[in-house]
Amino acid sequence: MSLSVENSPRGQQTMRAARFHGKQQLGHLSLDVVPVPQPGPGEALVQVRYCGICGTDTHIVQGLPGSLPVVGPRTLGHEFSGRVAAVGDGVGHLEIGQRVTSDVNFSCGHCAACYRGNPHLCPDMLGVGTAIDGAFADYIVVPAAACHPIPDQVSDEQAALVEPLSCCLHGMDRLSVRLGDTVAIIGAGTIGLIMVQLARQAGAVHITAVEPHPHQRQLALQLGANQAVDPSHVEGAWDKVIDCAGTPDSAALALRLAARGATVVFFGLTRPDDEIGLRPYEVFQKELTITSSFVNPHTFGRALSLLASGGIRTSALITRVLPLDHINDAFGQPHPGKTLVEVSAADDRSNP
Ligand SMILES: [Zn+2]
Ligand SMILES: [Zn+2]
Incomplete structure (x- = not known):
């Protein structure tokens, strides 16, 4: 049993947390010892098993904005799996030890955007790992209602991909692929390789991955792209x-x-x-729909179902696993593929 949670001299239970300390300390996270958070009414304390490193985490560590503003000190990390360690009052649907992942964006529930079914556009949305402490830590507190049980067919490693997969699902919803469409996916990193698989599942008849690195192009072909080309050589037009x-x-x-x-x-x-140049005449002449995709409203459940169905191949996506104490290795050289931070071992169940 690992004893990552220890009793401090004052008897207060503490844990490890990799925290962003703001502009004064860019380029790395500080490995701090902080109190174990306590779940309030309606909340769950989750012992983190894996937490993926997102491109936005790297942006934040470098001093750039991620999806939402971050003020230090803040524990980053929003792509996690774990197990329920404790629950607050009024939580009846989660069991201690149950494997869960969690939605990571929490909206106010009563503004115009929330009422219209767009919780991700809520001006008061709080994000795990940005506005509230994230999962590069031994424990995290989240609303119990945001927790999704992990199906037996989905491993702890895969469950750490549910958050990025759910963002990709929202992106695919915005792309509105129809049966028989041709699709071009620019960038074949982790996200692009997920998109290739989703476009295939959505009924695209021809998928082109546009990617400068030969190894990533090869992966795109293995995962369902019909064609993978360097951006300097790509010609053609896609739906x-x-x-x-x-x-x-x-x-x-x-x-x-x-x-x-x-x-x-x-x-x-x-x-x-x-900024980019844009010719409105060309947009008009082609009657283009230009849109974007922000986080992952209403897609967590579908992402878990897709993973449980075996419809998304994940083994080629996870290319590195680092222990929490070595998390800063992830912010040095660029590394292709998804890095997971292993926070606790499979059989490491401590009860704070
Ligand atoms: Zn992310
Ligand atoms: Zn709202």
């Missing part, structure tokens, strides 16, 4: 184009690759002040 790379060049390329009547989705995060 649906999604930019998962999030640079000015890739966004401009997405517009260039759009066929007449196409839908273009800006999915990857650019820097806030990045």
